[in-house]
Amino acid sequence: MSRPKVLLLGKIDHAHVAWQTIADIADVIQPKATNRDEFIAECKSGALDGISVAYRTFDSVKITGKIDSELLDAFPKSIKFLCHNGAGYDQIDIPACTAHDVRVSNTPTAVDDATADVTIWLLIGALRNLPIGIEALRAGKWRGSPPPALGHDPQGKILGILGMGGIGRNVATKARAFGMRIRYHNRSRLSPELEDGAEYVSLETLLAESDVLSLNLPLNPSTRHTIAAPQFALMKPGIVIVNTARGAVMDEAALVDALASGKVSSVGLDVYENEPEIHPGLLANPNVLLVPHMGTWTQETQQKMEEWTIDNVRLAVKEGKLKSIVPEQTGLAA
Numbered sequence: 001m002s003r004p005k006v007l008l009l010g011k012i013d014h015a016h017v018a019w020q021t022i023a024d025i026a027d028v029i030q031p032k033a034t035n036r037d038e039f040i041a042e043c044k045s046g047a048l049d050g051i052s053v054a055y056r057t058f059d060s061v062k063i064t065g066k067i068d069s070e071l072l073d074a075f076p077k078s079i080k081f082l083c084h085n086g087a088g089y090d091q092i093d094i095p096a097c098t099a100h101d102v103r104v105s106n107t108p109t110a111v112d113d114a115t116a117d118v119t120i121w122l123l124i125g126a127l128r129n130l131p132i133g134i135e136a137l138r139a140g141k142w143r144g145s146p147p148p149a150l151g152h153d154p155q156g157k158i159l160g161i162l163g164m165g166g167i168g169r170n171v172a173t174k175a176r177a178f179g180m181r182i183r184y185h186n187r188s189r190l191s192p193e194l195e196d197g198a199e200y201v202s203l204e205t206l207l208a209e210s211d212v213l214s215l216n217l218p219l220n221p222s223t224r225h226t227i228a229a230p231q232f233a234l235m236k237p238g239i240v241i242v243n244t245a246r247g248a249v250m251d252e253a254a255l256v257d258a259l260a261s262g263k264v265s266s267v268g269l270d271v272y273e274n275e276p277e278i279h280p281g282l283l284a285n286p287n288v289l290l291v292p293h294m295g296t297w298t299q300e301t302q303q304k305m306e307e308w309t310i311d312n313v314r315l316a317v318k319e320g321k322l323k324s325i326v327p328e329q330t331g332l333a334a
């Protein structure tokens, strides 16, 4: 019997030992293509025929572009499983995968601690106006006392968490240690055990009453621009916003306006609407603390994410199922 074929889209950087367990049970194929047109041509040439499972990284979008109907039409019909290395899978059109009978997995929980850690770092940094001080220091303008922009303490402030999944709940746990009062809004209310004392409120209340707003919801067609001009208008003046989810859950141009008007006093960002481009209005604003999509960027978490994704590949090859199928596909027959 011929060996199963696994397509590797992207690289394994850390979990080499775990990846070897895949090479032991399957033929691993890497595309030669370096862009989408070449990749579609390579699929059509038959070079990838027989592949049943694909492992993909966030960065492999440079080779394939979005995983959409056009790409799925070009893929060999044998493909049944797409194992994505990452928590957010907005690069993948899930309804199109379902229509093409392709099951998709992601890496929930593996990213929670690292992403929540960066969220807290951005939250404190934005609250305390750290970018202003850092910039003054770098520009040689420090003369012995800090710049006049006094920050705020987190203690006693209301943290509104929009999206109370694994990352949101992890942020809540850590923010409690800073004395913050936690409120949240989610598609549905959590069990009291998962809420752990956080108060469930409407989106309008979350916007109107939060001192700090943390965005922790996934990006999909229904969450795009959840925070746009009408939502900024509802916010408590002087609110601080942190986004470690995806840039496009917030309208970046509207954020620039809200910062300029003072409605938003400061912001901490890890993600951007059109990565790797950053709106010039954000770059130019000293009230913006920014890092380049580093939420999961630690040795330990990258290793965990690769191992988690490899677990999905192994299960797909050996048993025709996934450890962490995306929620949109749970309940579908394998």
Ligand SMILES: O=CC(=O)O
Pocket (backbone or CB within 6 Å): 085, 086, 087, 088, 089, 111, 295, 296
């Ligand atoms: O952005 C990081 C992830 O989606 O895992």
